[in-house]
Amino acid sequence: MQTHxxxxxxxxxxxxxxxxxxxxxxxxxxxxxxxGRDVQHIKDYPTMSLRRWDMDLRGENPRSTSxxxxxxxxxxxYDATTKHFFIKDEDHPYxxxxxxxxxxxxxxxxxxxxxxxACARWSPMDFEAPKRLGYGIPWPIGYDDVxxxxxxxxxxxxxxxxKEGIAxxxxxxxxxxxxxxxxxxxxxxTLKEKFGRHYISGRxxxxxEAQEIHRKQGRATCQNRNLCMRGCPFGGYFSSNASTLPxxxxxxxxxxxxxxxxxxxxxDEATQQASGVxxxxxxxxxxxxFKAKVVFVNASAxxxxxxxxxxxxxRFPNGLGNDHGVLGKYVGFHNYRAGMSAEIEGFExxxxxxxxxxxxxxxxxxxxxKQDADFLGGxxxxxxxxxxxxxxxxxxxxxxxAKYKQAISRPGKWTAYMYMQxxxxxxxxxxxxxxxxxxxxxxxxxxxxxxxxxxNAERMVRDFLGEGRKMLxxxxxxxxxxxxxxxxxxxxxxxxxxxxxGTDPKTSMxxxxxxxxxxxxVFVTDGACMTSxxxxxxxxxxxxxxxxxxxxxxxxxxxxxxxx
Amino acid sequence: MDxxxxxxxxxxxxxCAFVGAERIFAAAPDSAVYTPAQxxxxxxxxxxxxxxxxxxxAKDAQVGAYIARYSAACYNPTDLAVLRAGLGDVDVxxxxxxxxxxxRCTGKQKEMLLVDIDAEAKRHAREAADRHAQPPHWxxxxxxLTLMSFxxxxxxxxxxxxxxxxxxPYKGVVPYKGEPFWAx
Numbered sequence: 031m032q033t034h035x036x037x038x039x040x041x042x043x044x045x046x047x048x049x050x051x052x053x054x055x056x057x058x059x060x061x062x063x064x065x066g067r068d069v070q071h072i073k074d075y076p077t078m079s080l081r082r083w084d085m086d087l088r089g090e091n092p093r094s095t096s097x098x099x100x101x102x103x104x105x106x107x108y109d110a111t112t113k114h115f116f117i118k119d120e121d122h123p124y125x126x127x128x129x130x131x132x133x134x135x136x137x138x139x140x141x142x143x144x145x146x147x148a149c150a151r152w153s154p155m156d157f158e159a160p161k162r163l164g165y166g167i168p169w170p171i172g173y174d175d176v177x178x179x180x181x182x183x184x185x186x187x188x189x190x191x192x193k194e195g196i197a198x199x200x201x202x203x204x205x206x207x208x209x210x211x212x213x214x215x216x217x218x219x220t221l222k223e224k225f226g227r228h229y230i231s232g233r234x235x236x237x238x239e240a241q242e243i244h245r246k247q248g249r250a251t252c253q254n255r256n257l258c259m260r261g262c263p264f265g266g267y268f269s270s271n272a273s274t275l276p277x278x279x280x281x282x283x284x285x286x287x288x289x290x291x292x293x294x295x296x297x298d299e300a301t302q303q304a305s306g307v308x309x310x311x312x313x314x315x316x317x318x319x320f321k322a323k324v325v326f327v328n329a330s331a332x333x334x335x336x337x338x339x340x341x342x343x344x345r346f347p348n349g350l351g352n353d354h355g356v357l358g359k360y361v362g363f364h365n366y367r368a369g370m371s372a373e374i375e376g377f378e379x380x381x382x383x384x385x386x387x388x389x390x391x392x393x394x395x396x397x398x399x400k401q402d403a404d405f406l407g408g409x410x411x412x413x414x415x416x417x418x419x420x421x422x423x424x425x426x427x428x429x430x431x432a433k434y435k436q437a438i439s440r441p442g443k444w445t446a447y448m449y450m451q452x453x454x455x456x457x458x459x460x461x462x463x464x465x466x467x468x469x470x471x472x473x474x475x476x477x478x479x480x481x482x483x484x485x486n487a488e489r490m491v492r493d494f495l496g497e498g499r500k501m502l503x504x505x506x507x508x509x510x511x512x513x514x515x516x517x518x519x520x521x522x523x524x525x526x527x528x529x530x531x532g533t534d535p536k537t538s539m540x541x542x543x544x545x546x547x548x549x550x551x552v553f554v555t556d557g558a559c560m561t562s563x564x565x566x567x568x569x570x571x572x573x574x575x576x577x578x579x580x581x582x583x584x585x586x587x588x589x590x591x592x593x594x
Numbered sequence: 595m596d597x598x599x600x601x602x603x604x605x606x607x608x609x610c611a612f613v614g615a616e617r618i619f620a621a622a623p624d625s626a627v628y629t630p631a632q633x634x635x636x637x638x639x640x641x642x643x644x645x646x647x648x649x650x651x652a653k654d655a656q657v658g659a660y661i662a663r664y665s666a667a668c669y670n671p672t673d674l675a676v677l678r679a680g681l682g683d684v685d686v687x688x689x690x691x692x693x694x695x696x697x698r699c700t701g702k703q704k705e706m707l708l709v710d711i712d713a714e715a716k717r718h719a720r721e722a723a724d725r726h727a728q729p730p731h732w733x734x735x736x737x738x739l740t741l742m743s744f745x746x747x748x749x750x751x752x753x754x755x756x757x758x759x760x761x762x763p764y765k766g767v768v769p770y771k772g773e774p775f776w777a778x
Contacts, residue, residue, distance in 0.1 A: 081748070081759065082751065087663070088742075092668060093667060093669070094667075208764055208766065209767065211767055212766075215766075253760045380770055382768060383768045384776045385764070386766070429712040430705050431643070432645050432647050434643065435645065439754050440772065
C-alpha cells in the first residue's frame with residue numbers, strides 16, 4: 031500500500047473533489063480520503079431511472095424508515111429514491127447541546143450528489159459588510175480575489191443564468207438561463223417597477239447547453255427530468271462523482287480511499303508542519319498513517335473542525351493551530367425559517383413544458399450600502415410560480431365522477447412561493463467542541479454542537495415575512511399563507527465557520543489562502559473557513575476558494591519543494 | 595419536482611402536499627391491515643371518484659391495493675384507524691340510503707353517496723380550526739390517497755396526465771389550451 035503522496039485531501043464532496051481536480055491537474059500525486067463507501071458515477075445510482083410506479087411506495091419511505099431515522103429523514107430531498115446518499119442516524123451519533131439537525135452524506139461525492147445546486151456569486155459588499163457594519167472580523171480577501179476563480183469553476187461545472195448587471199449579485203460565466211414562466215415574469219416586472227428589486231432566473235449548476243469542456247467530462251445537457259438527487263445519468267448537474275473526481279482520475283495522479291475515517295492530522299514538531307494524516311479504516315478499525323507535503327481539509331464544515339480539534343500534539347494541545355481558542359467558534363448557518371405561498375387570478379392561457387430544476391432568486395436588498403433594517407446582514411429570497419395540481423378548489427365545482435376526473439387532471443390556479451435564505455451573524459457562542467466522554471464507533475470524540483438563532487435572526491425573519499407579503503400583494507396575489515417554520519439550524523445544510531479565515535492570526539485560523547496561520551501546509555477550504563455566512567448559497571464559493579488555494583499550494587510546492 | 599430548495603419550501607409553506615406525506619413521521623403497525631373485501635371497497639370508492647372514461651380509471655390503476663399498501667406502510671395509527679372506520683361507515687350509510695352495501699349500489703347511487711360524504715368532509719376541514727389538533731375526515735384521506743395513487747400510477751401518469759420521462763429542453767411559456775397537467 032502506498033503511504034506517501036504529494037497531497038492528501040480529506041473528503042470527496044463538493045470542495046474535496048475540487049481540491050483533487052486542481053492538485054492532480056498540477057501534477058501532484060493526490061490521495062483523497064473518504065469516510066464512506068465508493069459511489070461511481072452512473073454505476074452506483076440505483077434509482078436514477080426508476081419511475082414512480084416501479085417503486086413499492088412510489089418513492090416514499092415507509093414510516094419505519096422515518097422512525098428509525100428521525101433526524102436525517104427531515105433532510106430536504108430525503109426519500110426512498112435518495113436515502114442511500116444520506117447517513118443513517120444510528121451510525122453517526124453526535125451531541126445536540128441545542129437543537130441542531132446535522133445533515134450528512136457519507137460516500138464518495140459526499141453531499142455534492144444531493145445538494146441544492148444554487149450557484150450565485152457573492153458581491154463585493156457581502157465580503158465587506160462584516161467589517162463595515164461592525165458585526166465580524168474582516169475577510170482577508172475581497173471579491174476581486176475570488177472573481178477569476180468563480181469564473182474558472184463556473185465554466186467547468188456548468189452554471190446557467192442570465193447576465194443582469196446587478197451589483198448585489200455579480201454576473202458570472204453562464205450557460206443559457208431557464209426561462210421564467212408567465213407569472214414569474216409578472217413578478218419580475220412588478221418588483222422592478224414597484225420596488226426597484228430584481229427577480230431573476232436562478233443561477234444553477236445545470237448544463238443547459240453542453241460545451242466542449244463538459245463533453246470532455248462525459249457530461250451532457252440537462253434533460254430536465256427533475257430527478258437530480260438520485261444521481262444523473264446525463265451528468266446534467268454538477269457533482270464530484272460526475273465531474274471533478276473522474277477528471278482527476280484521468281490525470282493518473284489520483285488515488286481515492288473510501289472507508290477512511292480521518293482521526294487527526296499529524297503535526298511534526300521539527301518541521302512545524304503537518305506530516306500526514308491518521309486514519310481509522312471504517313470497516314476493520316485498523317489504524318493507518320498517510321504522509322504528504324500538503325493536506326487539504328474538506329470534510330464539511332463541522333467535520334473539518336472536528337478533525338482539527340482532534341489533531342492534538344504537544345505544540346497544539348487544544349487542536350491544530352488553536353492557540354487562541356477560536357477553533358470551533360463562530361459557527362454560522364443560513365436562516366431558512368420563513369416562507370410563504372399565495373394565489374393569483376388569471377394567466378390561465380399559459381403553461382410551461384415540463385418542469386425546470388431551478389428556481390428564481392430575489393437578490394438581497396437589505397443593508398446593501400447602508401444599514402436600512404432593524405437587523406444586521408442580508409437575505410436572498412428563492413421563489414417560483416407554478417400551476418397548482420390536484421386541488422378541489424380548481425375542479426369547477428365537481429367533486430366526484432367523470433367530470434371531476436376531467437377537471438382535476440388539468441393544471442389549476444397559478445400560485446407562487448417565496449422563502450428566505452438569511453445571513454446569520456458570527457457569534458462566538460455558536461460553537462462546536464469535542465465531547466469529553468462520548469466517542470463514535472471509531473473511537474473519535476463525538477462532536478458537541480451548540481448553535482442557535484439570535485435576536486437578529488428573529489428580526490430578519492419578521493422583515494422577510496413583511497416584505498414577502500408586500501411584494502406578493504403588490505403583484506396581485508391573494509390568500510398569502512406565510513409561515514415561520516421554527517426549524518432548528520442544520521436543516522439548512524449550510525453550516526459554516528469553525529475555522530474561520532482572517533487577517534489577524536490572533537482572531538482567526540486561516541489566512542487569505544485558506545492556509546492555517548500556524549501550520550502552513552494545512553489548507554481548510556470547505557465551509558469551515560467562512561468568516562461570515564453572507565446570504566448567497568455557499569457551495570460555489572467553497573469550490574472557488576478551493577481551486578484558488580490548491581493552485582497556490584501547487585505553486586509553492588513547485589517553487590520551494592514544500593509549503594512555506 | 596424533487597429539488598432540495600423546493601421541498602424545503604413546500605414543507606415550510608403548506609406543510610402538506612398530501613396528508614400522508616406530512617404524517618409519515620408518526621408510528622403504526624406494519625402488515626396488511628385490510629381484508630380483500632376492504633381493498634375491493636377501496637377500489638369501488640376510487641373508481642367512483644375517478645371512473646374509467648375514454649381514459650383509464652382508478653381500478654385500471656389498481657388504486658385500491660395501492661391505498662391499502664401505502665396507508666399500512668406510511669400512515670400513523672390515528673389516520674389509519676380513521677380511514678378504516680370510514681370504510682365501515684360508508685356501508686352503513688349505503689344500507690340506510692339504498693338498502694345494500696356500497697359495492698352493490700348502482701353507479702349513480704355510489705356517486706350520490708360520495709358527493710354527500712365529500713361535502714361533509716369539506717365542512718369538517720373548514721370547521722377544524724387546527725387541522726393538526728383533530729383527525730381529518732376519513733374521506734379527505736381517502737380522496738387524497740385515491741388521487742395520489744392514481745396520478746403516480748403508470749395509467750394515471752401517462753394516459754390521464756401527461757408524462758415525459760426525459761423531457762429535454764424546458765419552455766417557460768407555452769400556450770395552454772386545456773391539456774392535462776404534467777405528471778411529476
